[in-house]
Every structure is written in C-alpha cells, then in structure tokens.
Amino acid sequence: MSLAILYEYPETDEEGIKLTAAEMGIDLKYLPFRKISVLIGDGVISFKSQKTDYDPIIKSVTAVLNRTQSKNRRLYSANILEGCGKYVVNPQRTEYICFSKFRTLIEFWKNGVPIPRTAYVPCDSHDLAHGDIQIHNEEAIADLVQRDLGTGKIVIKPDAGTHGKQVCLVHDRDSLVRHLDETRPSIVNPVGFVAQAYVEKWFYDLRIVVAKEYGATPNCYSTALARAGMKDFRTNTYLGNMVFGVKLPAEVQKTAVMAAEAVGRDDCWVLALDAMVNVGENKSIDDEYVRSEFEKLDPLFKKVKDVKQDRRGKSRDFRGWNRSLEVAFSAYMREQAYENVRRIIEESIALNKEQVLFHEANSCPEFWEQTRLVAGINLAVPLLKCAKSAEGKVPSGGMELDQRRSGGC
Numbered sequence: 001m002s003l004a005i006l007y008e009y010p011e012t013d014e015e016g017i018k019l020t021a022a023e024m025g026i027d028l029k030y031l032p033f034r035k036i037s038v039l040i041g042d043g044v045i046s047f048k049s050q051k052t053d054y055d056p057i058i059k060s061v062t063a064v065l066n067r068t069q070s071k072n073r074r075l076y077s078a079n080i081l082e083g084c085g086k087y088v089v090n091p092q093r094t095e096y097i098c099f100s101k102f103r104t105l106i107e108f109w110k111n112g113v114p115i116p117r118t119a120y121v122p123c124d125s126h127d128l129a130h131g132d133i134q135i136h137n138e139e140a141i142a143d144l145v146q147r148d149l150g151t152g153k154i155v156i157k158p159d160a161g162t163h164g165k166q167v168c169l170v171h172d173r174d175s176l177v178r179h180l181d182e183t184r185p186s187i188v189n190p191v192g193f194v195a196q197a198y199v200e201k202w203f204y205d206l207r208i209v210v211a212k213e214y215g216a217t218p219n220c221y222s223t224a225l226a227r228a229g230m231k232d233f234r235t236n237t238y239l240g241n242m243v244f245g246v247k248l249p250a251e252v253q254k255t256a257v258m259a260a261e262a263v264g265r266d267d268c269w270v271l272a273l274d275a276m277v278n279v280g281e282n283k284s285i286d287d288e289y290v291r292s293e294f295e296k297l298d299p300l301f302k303k304v305k306d307v308k309q310d311r312r313g314k315s316r317d318f319r320g321w322n323r324s325l326e327v328a329f330s331a332y333m334r335e336q337a338y339e340n341v342r343r344i345i346e347e348s349i350a351l352n353k354e355q356v357l358f359h360e361a362n363s364c365p366e367f368w369e370q371t372r373l374v375a376g377i378n379l380a381v382p383l384l385k386c387a388k389s390a391e392g393k394v395p396s397g398g399m400e401l402d403q404r405r406s407g408g409c
Contacts, residue, residue: 002027007067008034016368020380063087063387087390090269098363111262119148122192138180153198158189164236202279204228210260211382213389214268220253225375245375268386272365278355296337304328329373
C-alpha cells in the first residue's frame with residue numbers, strides 16, 4: 001500500500017514533502033483538490049477531474065496527507081477522505097478545532113494550558129430587522145468586551161484568520177467601536193468577535209512543533225521558531241518579520257505537549273502551536289540594543305526574502321532554488337547579530353518560562369522555507385512518519401465503507 005498527498009497547488013512545502021518522500025523511499029501518490037468532482041449517490045463515491053479518474057489511487061492508499069491551504073477546504077477534504085475510510089493527517093476532528101481560534105482556546109483551557117484572557121461575543125456588529133432596519137450592536141459588543149477585558153489595550157482577531165491578517169490592536173473605547181463598526185461576517189470571521197487582553201510579549205513570539213505517530217507518545221521539538229520584529233505588535237513572518245531558532249526550557253515543552261494533546265487527542269498529527277511570552281517589564285536588555293541588531297540583519301534577511309519571492313525560479317528548478325534559499329539563510333544565520341538576538345530571546349524565555357501563554361494551533365503550518373532551515377525541523381519527516389504509522393487505521397469518528405457502498409473509493 002502507498003500514501004497520498006492532497007493539495008490545491010504545488011507550493012514549496014508540498015514540493016518539499018515530495019522530495020523528502022523520495023529520499024525516504026516512500027511511494028507518495030498525488031490527489032488534487034481543485035477542479036475535481038466528488039460524486040456520491042446510488043451506493044458509489046467517485047473522485048475525478050475533467051481528464052483523470054483518481055478512484056484507483058484512492059483505492060490503493062490507506063493514509064493521506066491533507067495539505068489543502070484553506071481551512072474550510074481542509075475540513076471538506078478530510079470529511080470526504082474519512083468517508084472513504086482513509087486515515088487523514090491531520091484528522092477531521094483536529095481540523096475542526098484548529099479552524100476556530102476560540103474552539104482551540106476552549107480545548108486549551110479545559111486541559112489546564114495557560115492562555116491569554118479571551119472574550120468571545122457571538123454577535124455581529126450590524127443586524128437587519130423587519131423592514132430592512134439596520135440595528136447597530138457595536139456599543140453593546142464594546143460594553144461586553146471592556147467589562148471582561150478592561151479598558152486598556154485589546155486585540156481583536158478574526159476567529160478563522162491566518163497570517164496575522166485582520167488582527168487589530170485597539171487602544172481605547174473609540175478605536176474599539178470604530179473597528180467593530182468596520183467588521184463584517186466573512187469566511188474567516190463567521191460570527192461574532194474574538195477579543196484578547198493585550199499580552200506584553202516584547203518583540204517576539206514562538207511557534208512550537210509537536211508531533212504524534214499512531215499509538216506513540218507525542219514529541220515536542222526542543223527548538224522553536226521565534227518570529228521577531230520591532231515594527232508591529234504582530235510578529236507573524238507573513239508580515240515580513242525575521243526568524244530565529246531558539247531552545248525551549250523543558251517546562252515549556254511539557255506544556256506544549258499538553259496543548260497539542262488537547263487538540264489532537266489520541267489520533268496521529270503534526271501541529272504547530274503559537275505561544276506568547278508575557279514578558280512585561282521583565283527584560284534582560286533595552287529595546288534600542290535589540291533594534292540596532294535588527295538593523296544589522298536587515299540587508300541579509302532582505303536577500304532571504306528576495307529568494308523566497310522568486311516564484312519563477314522556484315517553479316522552473318525547485319532543487320536549484322532550494323540551494324539558493326539555503327545559501328541565503330546560512331549567510332543570515334552566520335551574522336553575529338543573529339546570534340545576539342537569538343541569545344536574548346532564549347534568555348527571555350528562560351526568565352519568563354512561567355509566563356508562556358498558548359493561543360493557537362496550526363494544522364497545516366508552512367515549514368520548508370523557515371522552520372526547516374532556521375529551527376532545523378523538516379516537518380515533511382514527521383508528517384510522512386505519521387501517515388505511515390496510520391496505514392490501515394481508522395481515525396476516531398471515521399468509518400470503513402463496506403464493499404457495497406465503497407464504489408470508486
């Protein structure tokens with residue numbers, strides 16, 4: 001039996017998974033989740049594009065890596081594949097929790113994982129009443145949020161958002177009401193508002209990787225990816241911030257395993273957890289020194305970003321582009337300023353290890369361009385090992401199709 005990978009477009013991570021699978025001697029099949037039709041009815045299910053019948057591939061595989069980029073598509077694809085009796089990494093239940101920031105936080109909180117103080121108000125800023133009369137709820141929502149979180153800085157987040165998009169820091173009542181008034185329901189913010197008390201996380205946050213093979217205990221990687229910058233309270237690398245590989249104290253690794261198990265439970269999975277360190281004023285060095293070190297790193301990190309943005313080179317010669325990326329990252333990480341900032345972050349985490357707050361779990365994290373080269377973690381390896389460990393298994397809530405109903409699957 002072989003494994004399959006399902007995705008929409010061959011992005012860097014998916015090309016990296018294919019390359020790693022070849023190096024590991026794994027027969028990895030490809031399933032698209034774009035311009036295909038999934039047919040169900042009359043006791044059959046089939047999976048076809050305009051030119052290709054993928055039913056034989058689905059029949060031949062027992063486990064599938066779900067790498068569709070949209071959170072909503074991952075839910076659909078996991079449901080379809082589990083309906084075919086396939087084990088999906090990550091399983092649909094895990095995807096369902098990760099889809100929503102607040103659902104994830106509930107699981108963390110239930111299992112004793114420290115989280116930021118968070119309020120969810122299941123109400124839209126505008127409603128339409130009889131006669132197309134518009135009802136404004138901004139003031140009422142602001143009342144509820146400020147009652148629970150206070151009148152200081154508050155972070156408003158889309159519940160299903162990603163890459164730091166639409167995350168807003170409000171400083172007072174006026175800016176809170178104004179932001180609420182401008183927000184409308186969407187696929188990334190289906191209903192209501194998620195608000196968090198502002199965490200004084202200094203200039204960095206953490207992405208921590210935890211993986212679990214089927215029937216095994218979870219493994220938290222001892223190195224995390226620190227996303228860092230002084231230009232915005234959002235440190236997401238999608239917004240241009242730098243990255244550093246930092247060692248985690250054993251206590252933080254233990255809590256990360258608790259957080260991952262709260263989301264993934266007994267299935268097999270690979271999760272990237274986002275965490276903030278509530279540093280406050282407990283800093284080991286002043287901001288100006290850190291800012292000066294970032295300025296030294298700017299030219300080298302710009303070269304990294306230039307290679308990453310070379311989409312044409314990536315698509316024409318992935319191996320050659322990959323070598324160029326490795327060279328650029330190597331030069332950036334050899335700079336003394338990189339080592340200085342990395343050391344400051346590690347000291348800060350150790351100094352504030354009791355103040356690490358977990359706030360999100362990512363079921364389909366990007367890894368080939370940063371996590372692999374900076375933190376030394378090629379997520380393709382645990383992903384493929386998890387899929388191999390789950391061959392022939394049925395995830396919790398899944399079902400095997402009997403011969404009468406299996407049809408194309």
